[in-house]
Amino acid sequence: MRPKACRAEAGIPELPEVETVKRQLAEAVTHLRFAVVEAIEPAMLRDTTEEQLRTELPGRTIVHVCRLGKFLLLKMDGQRHLHLTLHLGMTGQILVTPYGKVQAGADGPHTRFVFKLVKDDGTFARFEFRDIRKFGRVHLTGNGPAPKLRDLGPDAWIGDWDTRYLKDRLRGRRAPIKAFLLDQRNLAGIGNIYADEILWWAELAPLRPCGTLTVEEVARLAAEIRLTLEEGVRRLGCTVADFVDIEGRPGGFQERLRAYGRQGQDCVRCGEKIIRVIIAGRGTGYCPGCQR
């Protein structure tokens, strides 16, 4: 079985988008071995020198691909627990293509890393990390995942946390609830778009100070975090690579938005106009009518 061509991108990568990439990547590269590593943009490296990437990765086989929040982790075989950790930043894309297709194998203007992978049967695949804005990051670490991952809270979608955890973390804080959701140390994986959508579903105003949420509201928030991300994963899981628009969002995503980017339009729940404010330095859409 040859490695399947895979083009994984999905607009701004938040948890559901990264989960989609993770699934496609796992399918495409698990059990393949690194052969040649090319770091075109070494400035995107963390915890790692270009030299280490070039010398330590070749010969190692990918045994597992997983995700924590917005981070992708590729675990290698061998004793040293070598991990390649990827963050897609804002505009990162992963492309995996079998070699032999001239068109598929070419560097683009935004190609930042290229990994040549080899399979048991001797065929090769090209694993490319593209990133227009270079906010993406690549870590190669021995003895476990990148140190950065230790600062992350539990995975917002499938992590081990509950209403009690949220309540404890929110207590006494004056920062707006939206800023709390964006802080990866609390929960990992929520970005600007899903934060707005979660707060709309939970009927909570994004400016509400964390500490003012009632137990009932925290329970609502906890439920909507799981449900909104679940829906995102399900929808993007249906987004076959070929359907993904080069420009950004996969089909069906934009029309599902209830708050983010809908300023000036009617709230589909109460009819009030969605407004836009800046919170935590980020554009925020919400309904002043029903989000309290």
Added chain:
DNA sequence: CCCAAGTCCTGGTTGC
């Protein structure tokens, strides 16, 4: 020119 985004960094503020 300004805007968007995720994360890192800095410096100022709050409250015990």
Added chain:
DNA sequence: TGCAACCAGGACTTGG
């Protein structure tokens, strides 16, 4: 007053 925790805002980057 001291100090840690907290919080706001700028830097980074590029294309629309």
